[in-house]
Every structure is written in C-alpha cells, then in structure tokens.
Amino acid sequence: MLTILFDGIAYGMLLFVVACGLAVTLGLMNFVNLAHGAFAMAGGYITVILVNWLGLPFLASLPLAFLFTAAIGLVLERTLYVHVYTRTPLEQVLFTIGLVFMSVAAVDYVMGSQQQFVSIPSYLQGQINLFGVGIGRYRLLIIAVCGLLTIALQFSLSKTRFGSRLRAAVDDARVARGLGINVNAVFAVTFAVGTGLAGLGGALGAEILGLDPIFPLKFMIYFLIVVTVGGTSSITGPFIASLVLGIGDVAGKYYVPQFGAFIIYIIMIVVLIWRPQGLFSRAVAK
Helix, strand or coil, X not given: CHHHHHXXXXXXXXXXXXXXXXXXXXXXXXXXXXXXXXXXXHHHHHHHHHHHHCCXXXXXXXXXXXXHHHHHHXXXXXXXXXXXXXXXXXXXXHHHHXXXXXXXXXXXXXXXXXXXXXXXXXXXXXXXXXXXXXXXXXXXXHHHHHHHHHHHHHHHHHHCHHHHHHHHHHHCHHHHHHCCCXXXXXXXXXXXXXXXXXXXXXXXXXXXXXXXXXXXHHHHHHHHHHHHHHXXXXXXXXXXXXXXXXXXXXXXHHHCCXXXXXXXXXXXXXXXXXXXXXXXXXXXXX
C-alpha cells in the first residue's frame, strides 16, 4: 500500500508541474490556453533529441528542456498570444485549440507517429528498499524535482517583487502601467516560465506518461481537471488537487482495474459537487 501511495504522489507531482503553468496563465493572467499540453510535448521531444540523438546526459537535458520550451513560449507569446489576451474566452479557446492541432500535425510529420522513449540512465532505474517499501528511483527524482519547483514557484509568486507586480498587472493593467510596471514584460516572462514548466514536466513525464504526437489531446483533460478541482486563485489548490488525483488514479487502477480509468473523473465530480468553485477558490459573491 505504501508503494502505491508513493507512486501516486510521484504521479500527482508530475501532473502538478505540467499543469501549474496552465493554472498560472488561467488563474493569474485570465487567459485560457488549451495549447498548454503542446508545450509539455515539446519538452518531451526536446529531451528525446538531446538524450537519444545527441547523447547528452539525462539530468543535463532537463534544464535545457525547460529553457528551450520557455524560449518557444516567449516567441509565441510575443508574436501570437499577445494579440488575443483581450479577446473573449471563446476566441481564446478556438485560437489555442487550433495551435494544438497544428502542433500535433507538425510533430507527426517531423518525428513520426510512433511512441518515443527517453533513455533513462541506469542509476535512475530500478528500486531502492526503504523501511521495507520498494521505492522507484526515477519516481523519487520526480518527487524531489517537483517538490523544489513547487516551493520556488510559491515563494516567487507570494514573496518577491515580481510576484507583486504580476498580481498588480492582473488586477488592473492600466493602473499598473501608471505605476511604472512594464505589464507586457511581466506577462511575457510569466507565460515563458509557465510554458517552461510544462516542458520540464513533459521531459520528466515522457518515461511515465508516454510520448507521441497526440500527447496534447490525450492529457488535456487531465490538466483541466487539476486546475478545475484545485481552483485558479492560488498554486496551493492545483498542488493539493494533483496529489489527490494522482493517488486516487494510481490506487484505483491497482485495486479496481476494471473501473480505474474512471476514478479520476469520480473524484472530480465529487469535489465539484462539494465545492463548485474548486478546493481552494473563494466563491464569487452574487
């Protein structure tokens, strides 16, 4: 049972890193970016190219996957996304879902439709025995990396000057500009970091989630469930939601495999009946 709990925490952590960028853009920037999974897929394929084709060490490829994906996100934000920030949610959805289908077609053409696997080094394979519990080394790495990222993200958004500027820009961009805040630069950096985190999640998750051209479509519902269940007003909500959904999904597939694929949806329905606004979001006053 402890092994299942550990695997569920690792899976939940992975979901959080991939989905937290969506929580940032949706919750803080009020932008519906359904193409978020495409950036995660980009991070996965960048890691495949760096490790399998160019022979770089796996651990060295992780920060490069973050940087490359963040750079792609920054370029797209400055050239495409900036023009739809003020559009309606429906227009944002149509625009980003179009980007998803374009990314799927492009990756299928360049990389092929077959499943890709990242060559994990031998020291990250297998298990270690800790107090009688078999713990996967790769999943232990995921928990460590994702845990550190969660702390750094929460700190940067709540305790730093950049986090204050971001909140001010979201609350009232006009007043923020009047105070000397470069709102466009703040949004561009936030978007780039969010897409970089998605790329890092895709790089870490390629071994567990699998990697193919339909990755953004296959896991879009999972990212949306994490943000919906956790709420978009903080990072804490999606983090707790990711752990609950990850543990529930792994436990369900182990104990009731015939219904395992539905457990994550059952959790979402129960939570939303209890708290329609999400676990950690405040109800909107009528």
